Amino acid sequence: MSSRKTPIFLLGATGYIGGQVLTRLLAHPSASTFDITAIVRSPEKAQLLESKFGVKTVVGHHGELDKLEQLASQAHIVFSCADADDLPAIKAILGGLRKRHATLGDLPILIHTSGTGVLTDDARGMYATDTIYSDMNIAQIESLPPTALHRDVDLEVVGADQQGYVKTHIILPSTIYALAKGPLVEAGISNPHSIQIPRLITAAISRRQAGVVGAGKPIWPDVHIDDVADLYIVLFDAITARPDAVGHGREGFYFGENGEHTWYDISKAIGRALVELGVSESGEPTTFSREELIKYFGSETSGNYSGTNSRCRADRGRSIGWKPKYTTADMLASIEPEVEIFLKKAQSA
Template sequence: MTNQSAATASSGKRKLLLTGATGYIGGTVLDALMRTNQYDITALVRDDDRAAQVTRALPLLKTAVAAHTDYAAMEAAAAAADIVVHTAESADQLDAAKALLKGLKQSSASLRVYLHTSGTGVLSDQAMGGPANPHVHSDVDMTDIDALADSQPHRSVDKFVLEAGGDASSNLRTAILCPPLIYGLGSGQFNTHSQQVPALIKAALKQGRAVHAGKGDNLWPNLHVRDLGRAFVTLLDRILAGDGAAPVNRHGYYFVENGEHSFRALVSDIALALEQRGVGDGKPHSLENEKVESVLGPRYPDGSHMLAGNSRCRAVLLRRLGWKPVEKSLGETVPKEVAYWFEQHKTK
């Protein structure tokens, strides 16, 4: 189903299908792509209500509808595109990735591009807040990435996408972007808040003190969501330009980060911001291993991966392509994030 009321695209623009327009990542990526004015964009959404919501907010944007398990509709929407940017629950939904790529391979475009969103959770271990892992992964070393166990989060989908583009003679270019802990206010029209930092703030409000797993020595990379939006734009530009410095297909694997943090340091920032509002003692507190998942809440049934493990990497390839993070650091955004969720907590 297509929104026929959307304005006709300008001649010569490549047709781009984006999933996740109403999400935190997808909305921000959509905003970054729209600002380039280079693409005829269609947002693939799950139902007619979301399509109407998108159309009201962005009247010039086209929409297509496919329920999250309607793979035939996904395939058809991708077949009508030159480019697919997949951000909607993309990291672990193998059948959706298969449908979108199957459709894109049917496209009549002379060059077809598929950008897939995974995450650095693929690198995570079971440290439970224990020592920092000394091993730092780099996206210029595919041998290191190929050695990741099949049991790692996101790994089955990553492996499928890496192989889907075929060899150098193919006119399909695939690339995976792996963002880390994402923070900051999104620039989309809908969901503008992240997940991990709010989960830690909500846990602190519930416990009456800021908490982390174990000693909190585990390290995780981080990135402002708007810098992530720019990363998609940069990579897509370079792939479409045929830049040989932008690996694709079997070698198209890109970490996206702007440094890393220990969870003790992050929770310390949260503790100080909450103390100013009369919550806690301004100090981070260790959480017993068996309580990590229950305290951090139902959005993190695997808290041992998402907020208690190590995930270390460097975004070498994107920086070589000219991408540079410009937004505020994680620590700088914590006070405002705490203020927002503190007010939300008071109104409940």
């Protein structure tokens, strides 16, 4: 057995998902055998990661493609937990892994983060779909159009696996919820908040009433931040223990879900919280106007994201031992505490 440590490169250490994945790697039973490097923008956070947590850091951003390529070439395993739509960045990472394979003969591993946004439609809040995707159904996933959200990057990742110089795995979280916790959050290094629900919360606080796209009828899956972070580690452990038995490339899509909700369910929970906190008189969500979609979400298209369908089953992750604990009821219960946090921020701004 070699005494050399496994070189790991992680992108997104200061983020919501990446921070939790890094937390688990640092607490892993085999952590002493890992040589982890993270790229971060902030020199202050880099210093904290090195001094408090023993993580090697490189100060930089994902637009520095040469730097990404070099760092990837030095890693046997890459966790890409940052922007799911950054095609130049993923090309640079894959370029580094290709160089590693050509130089060392090593077959590196990429665990990339996408999202179930790739499954979305144009419902604009008006209907629920009966179409449910399984991550074990390869033909169904390959029927997705190349223009779908995240799909261009996903196809680049799968194509690299087909070329044989890297084994790729793609984790696709759904509506991730709950406040992230742990030492990296406590140290002010990683972000404790998700995106989808907090955006609806901040919009509701600003308009003083919960809002919804259309009638809020579309359905999405949901997954707790702890459960989705555990999925990365379950996959990592399975790859390490039995690499030939773990799906990769075309068979390497891993949805993250443990229940479903309608967008109305979320907005209604936000509305109830606002009534209890004295912000709104009515807990019933009202439909966002076109102007509000632009105001609160940046564009009408971005705003309509919270009115799409995205239904799936995480069959592949469960097949390798992933056992998510939290349910949609937990998701709905997590909303009021976040409303309180964002309301305090708005009041102090």
